[in-house]
Amino acid sequence: MTEIRGERDSSGGSAQARRDRREQTRSALLAAAERLWAERGIHGASLDDIAAAAGLTKGAVYSNFAGKTDLLLALMERFTADPGIDVCDELQAAEQDTDCTGRSSPRQSAPDDRARRLALLLVEFWLYGMRDYAAGWRIADWYAERRARLASDLPPADDMTPTDRAALTLALDLGLTLQHLLDPTQVRPDLYKTGKTLVQRQTP
Structure with a gap:
């Protein structure tokens, strides 16, 4: 039982860490989108451009936004x-x-x-x-x-x-x-x- 509780605690901590990372990723993408869309226009900056400006991959965009x-x-x-x-x-x-x-x-x-x-x-x-x-x-x-x-x-x-x-x-x-x-x-x-x-x- 102790081991199971430990696994649950560990899982909970990992889940929180994942949520924190996800929020950091979203914030970085939003900041990059704000900057690039203002500079180039929405049609002038692709999702690839935004991901690169945020230091991320395009997959990170689609894992956070449709x-x-x-x-x-x-x-x-x-x-x-x-x-x-x-x-x-x-x-x-x-x-x-x-x-x-x-x-x-x-x-x-x-x-x-x-x-x-x-x-x-x-x-x-x-x-x-x-x-x-x-x-x-x-x-x-x-x-x-x-x-x-x-x-x-x-x-x-x-x-x-x-x-x-x-x-x-x-x-x-x-x-x-x-x-x-x-x-x-x-x-x-x-x-x-x-x-x-x-x-x-x-x-x-």
Whole structure:
């Protein structure tokens, strides 16, 4: 009986070690996919490329994900679950970091590499979702979850529901971010504060 218990303990420990290794493998693949898909596009980086960038074999991809769409959806899940991942961080920071003239501080003058990579990835998600139904519904859910979070902080105003105002705010967030990343001189970060005031202002 002692030997059997020992085997069970050993098996349990091995199972935990396998789970840990599996999680490390998934994290490495997700990180590689995020980087390569932002740099090359989803159709420009194969599963072989992602596996190689993660220091793994293609078999490791298929032992963790059913295919490219499954890997993409897992990456979307990570974006949704982590509130710290936000392509609009730079513009939102500028809202709190302006002087009395409305100009942003010098540290906000150049786009952040992380923001640029996230913006590229978000565009790639959108394009892929427009062409692939399985990915499209999850990406639509991502937008819906963001709108819901925004709406929870917005009271009705100007005969517009919080949900509608949240949709306009999200359009401002993403649209202005993409313009700013392309042309930070002409589309300044402090425009975000002005736009948000216009979209979210309440009726007197």
